[in-house]
Amino acid sequence: MTETVNGVAFLALAFATIGGAVMMLATRNVVHAAFWLLEVLIATAGLYLLLSAEFLALVQVLVYAGSVTVLVIFTVMITLRRREDAVRPFEPGWGGAIMAALFGGSITFAIAQFTSKMPAGTFPEKTPDVAAFGEKLFTTWMVPFEIASLVLLVALVGAVWWSGGDGQ
C-alpha cells in the first residue's frame, strides 16, 4: 500500500519538477521564469521529504525557495525599468543546442556507464530525524554554530553600515 502511495507521490513530484523546469525555460517572461523556478525548488523539497530527508527538505524550502528565489525576484524588480522589458524573445542558436546535446549526452553516458558499478545502497531502517539533528547541532557542534551566528551578525552590521546614508 505504502509502496503505491510513494510511487504515485514520486510520479507527481517528478512531473512537477521536470514540468516546472521545462516551463521555466519555455516562458518568455523573466518574472514568470522566477516563479516557475520556485515551483521546481519546492517540488524538489517534496522529493527530499519522500526520501525521509526532513532537514534537507526544510533547508531547501528556507534557503532555495525562500531566499534564492526572493533574491532573483528582487534583482529583476530593481534592474527592470518597464513592465515590457520582462518579456524577452526566444532566440535558439546552434551554440546552445550543441552545449545542451553535449551535457545531456555526457550525463546519459555517465548514468549508463557507472550505475551498475555502484554498490547497491540499502535504505536505513530508521532515518535520523530533525530532533536527532538538532541534538547533535546543539551539543557537539554548538561552538561552530554560535560562531556562525556571529558571522551573520557581522554581515548584518556591515550591510547596515554600507547602505546607511550620509551624516547619520
Add this chain to the structure above:
Amino acid sequence: MTGLHLLIPEYLLLAGAIAALFIERVSGREGAGAALGAVVALAAAIAAVVIGAQGAIAGGMLALDAVAVTVRVAIAALTAVYLLWLVGRGMGPERSREAVAFVLFAALGSMLMASARDLIVLFISLELATMPAYVLMGYRRNDERNLEGALKYFLLSMTTSLILLYGLSFLFGIAGSTSLVAIAAAPPAGLLGTFASVFVFIGLFAKMSAAPFHFWAPDAYAGAPAGSVAFVSTVPKLAGTAVMVNLATALVPHAPVLPAVLALAAVTSMLLGNLAAFPQTDIRRLMAYSGVAHTGYVLLALSSATPAGYAAAVFYTIAYVVPSMAITLIAAEEGTALDDLAGLVVRRPAVAWGSVVLLLSLVGVPPMAGMLGKLFAFTAAVSAGRLALVIVAVVMSVVSAGYYFRILRPIFFASRSDAPVLASSRSAAVAFSLLVAATLALGIAASPLLSYLGVRFF
C-alpha cells in the same frame, strides 16, 4: 561540553563589540565606543593571561595550548592599543563606533582561530575574522576608490577561502573526522594527503599575503583608509601564523613535501616582497610589500617543521606586527604618501624618533625585537638544514634597510609647509608610545616567552 567558561576573553570582546554600537547613543560622548572597546580588549588580554594554557576544551573543538595562549594575549593587547589610538584619532570623516565593533569582532574571530582544533571551527572563525575586515577596508562608504579596494579584497579573499575549504574537505575525506587530532593520527594518505595539504596551505598563503599569492594586498591596502590597514594588515596575521603552526603540526606526516612548499613560498616572498617595496611611494603599498617579505621570514621559520621553528614563527609574527601597525598609524595621521612625512622631525620630534626605533626593528637591528625574531627564525632554519634559504634571508634583510630608510629620509631631510595641523591627542600618543615601547621590550621578553612556548635557543 566543558570548559566554556575558559572563553571569558572571547565573551568580553563580544559584549564589548555589541555595546560599542550603542554606547555613544547612551552616553552622548564621541569616542566612548572606542574607549570602551580598548578597556574590554585590555580586560580580555589580562583574562587570557590569567586563564593560561588549559589543553582541549569544548569537546576538543578548541584547545588552549602555549601557542594559542600567546597569540590570544597578543591579539587582545594589540587590539586594545589600536582602539586606544582610535579614541584620539577616529576614522577620518566617518564616525567610528561601527569600526570599533568590527575591530572587536575581527579580534574575537582571530582569537578563536588561534585556538581552533576542528576544521569547521577553524573555517568559520576564519570567516568571522575576515568578514569585519571587508567592511573596515571599505569604511569610507562614499569614496569609490575605497569601495573598489574593498571589493577586490572581498572577491579575492572569498576565492582563497574556497581554495582553503576545498583542501579542508579532502582532509575530512582522508580522516573521516574534522578534528585536527584525528587528522594527525590518521594513516598517511599518500598523494591525496599531499594534494589536500598543499591546497590548504595555498589558501593560507593567500590569506597571509605570501608570494606568489600576494597580488591582492598592495591594491587592497592602497584603496583603504590607512587607519583600517593598520589593523587589518597586522592583528589577523597573528592568528594566521597560529593556524599555520597547528595545521603544519597535523599535516607534515601526511605531506612530506610540505616543508619544501613552505620554503619555496618563503624564498619567493622574501625576494618579491623586499624588491617590490623599493619603487613604492605610498606608505600603505610599501607596508603591503614589506608585509609580504615578513611573511616570508615567518614561512622560513615554519619550513623547519620543528617545535623551535614553530615557536620562532610565532615570536617573529608578534615582533613584526607591532612596529608595522605603528608605522601605518603614522601614515593614517600624517598622510599616506612618503612625501607627506616631510619635516616630521620638526613638527613632531617624538614620533620621528619613535619611527626610527620601529623601522630599525623591522630591518632587524639589535637590540630591537625584530632582530631577535630574525635570529630565532634563521637559527631554526639553519638547524633544519636550510642554509641557502637563510643566506637569501640575510641578504634580503640588508636590502630591506634601503626602503625602510626611504621612509626616514623625508622625515629628517625634507620640509613641508602645507602640513596638516593635528590636534594633540593624549590617547593616540599613549598608544604610539606603547607600540614603540613594546618593540623595545619584546627583545627583553623574548627569552621568557620562548621558554613558555617550550623552546630554548641559546
